[in-house]
Amino acid sequence: MKLKRFLSGLILSTAAAITPVHAAPILSDIVFVVDESGSMGTVQANLRANIGLFASILTGTGQVDAQYGLVGYGDNAVVPRMVTDLTDPASFATAAQGLKINGGTEPGYTATAFALNALDGQSDLFSFRSNAVKNIIILTDEPSNGDFAFRGTAGGSAVNSSVLDGLLTSNNALYNGVLRNTSTENSYRTLIEDHGGTVFDLNLFNTSNQTIVQQFVTEFANKKLQETLDFCQLNPIHPACQPSASVPEPSSLALIGLGLLGIFTRYRRRPVASVAV
Numbered sequence: 001m002k003l004k005r006f007l008s009g010l011i012l013s014t015a016a017a018i019t020p021v022h023a024a025p026i027l028s029d030i031v032f033v034v035d036e037s038g039s040m041g042t043v044q045a046n047l048r049a050n051i052g053l054f055a056s057i058l059t060g061t062g063q064v065d066a067q068y069g070l071v072g073y074g075d076n077a078v079v080p081r082m083v084t085d086l087t088d089p090a091s092f093a094t095a096a097q098g099l100k101i102n103g104g105t106e107p108g109y110t111a112t113a114f115a116l117n118a119l120d121g122q123s124d125l126f127s128f129r130s131n132a133v134k135n136i137i138i139l140t141d142e143p144s145n146g147d148f149a150f151r152g153t154a155g156g157s158a159v160n161s162s163v164l165d166g167l168l169t170s171n172n173a174l175y176n177g178v179l180r181n182t183s184t185e186n187s188y189r190t191l192i193e194d195h196g197g198t199v200f201d202l203n204l205f206n207t208s209n210q211t212i213v214q215q216f217v218t219e220f221a222n223k224k225l226q227e228t229l230d231f232c233q234l235n236p237i238h239p240a241c242q243p244s245a246s247v248p249e250p251s252s253l254a255l256i257g258l259g260l261l262g263i264f265t266r267y268r269r270r271p272v273a274s275v276a277v
Contacts, residue, residue: 025065027132027240028058028228029086031115032068034096035140036075037103043139043178043206048096050217055089057221064228068092069126073111074103074140079151080114082124108144108188109159110152112136112175118167119152119159131239133231134173135224141180141202143187161191168195172238174227178202178220196231198223 034044051068059066070083070092084095110119115136117125128134149158157163168175168191175195177188180202189199200223204216232241 024243025059025063026228026232027129028064028066028135029126029128029132030066030068030135030137030224031071031086031126033071033073033080033108033111033115033136033138033140034083034099035103035106035108035138035142036072036100037106037142038101039141040139040206041101042208043141043202044096044099044101046205046207046213047139048093050213051089051093051096053214053217054221054224057218058225058228061225064225067129069115070096070099071111071115072099073108073114074106074142075100080107080111080119082114082126086127105146106140106142106144107147107151107159108138108140108142109147109161109164110144112138112164113154113159113167114152116167116171116173118154118171120154120156122152131242133228133238133240134171135176135228136168136173137176137178138188139178139202139205141184141206143183161187165191165194172235174231176200176224176227178205180206196227196234198227 032047034040034047036044055066055068058064067086068084068089069086071080072083073080083098084092087095113119114122115126116134117128144161147159152159154163154167159167173195174197175192176197176199177185177192178200179185179188185199192199200216200220204212207213232238235241
């Protein structure tokens with residue numbers, strides 16, 4: 001009976017000393033898809049200047065570990081292109097200086113498919129982490145237009161809204177839009193809301209008033225943080241959402257060792273009962 005009580009106490013003490021490791025940050029790979037038409041110069045400048053603020057809010061709580069990629073689309077070549085692969089905010093800001101403002105056709109559906117590495121024969125591929133949440137954010141002031149096959153196909157078809165919906169679903173990707181005017185919102189809203197995202201007002205990001213811009217970025221980043229956390233609530237088996245297992249800390253291991261030593265010593269010293277002859 002005494003041995004049973006001793007072992008029970010040892011087990012309870014050990015369990016109390018085992019401290020769960022905090023869940024690892026959610027990995028989030030974010031690709032900005034940016035319209036390169038002539039009206040987007042201020043938006044592009046504000047993106048370069050404020051990606052650091054966006055990142056500091058998104059990752060500042062330690063709940064998210066993010067990296068950032070960039071697609072440009074709608075320039076005179078009207079072919080989506082990788083401006084930078086997934087990287088840190090400072091490198092992203094430097095690379096974003098390569099965005100253009102001379103376009104006139106905005107195949108946003110095709111550009112989003114490109115951001116997902118989903119175009120047939122695509123050679124420039126984003127280095128998504130296998131256990132990361134994919135986040136696509138499109139910034140444009142025009143509805144998707146010019147999504148013809150010669151600008152890119154997915155599964156042999158030109159990328160329309162239905163095709164893009166399937167690609168977002170198969171990638172389990174979040175989709176956000178920073179958009180201006182009703183026709184642009186009508187082009188993207190259903191896709192965005194069906195894939196865990198929110199439509200934001202581009203006018204708040206298309207201004208030289210940095211107070212307004214920074215207020216917008218702060219709201220946007222906080223919303224993205226909450227969306228990422230919500231994603232793991234809705235998709236607990238996604239690789240990005242798996243919690244770390246509880247492991248014993250050194251104090252626990254020491255306690256186990258002392259307990260076993262005590263058992264050994266106790267029974268080594270126990271007198272042997274005499275046997276009557």
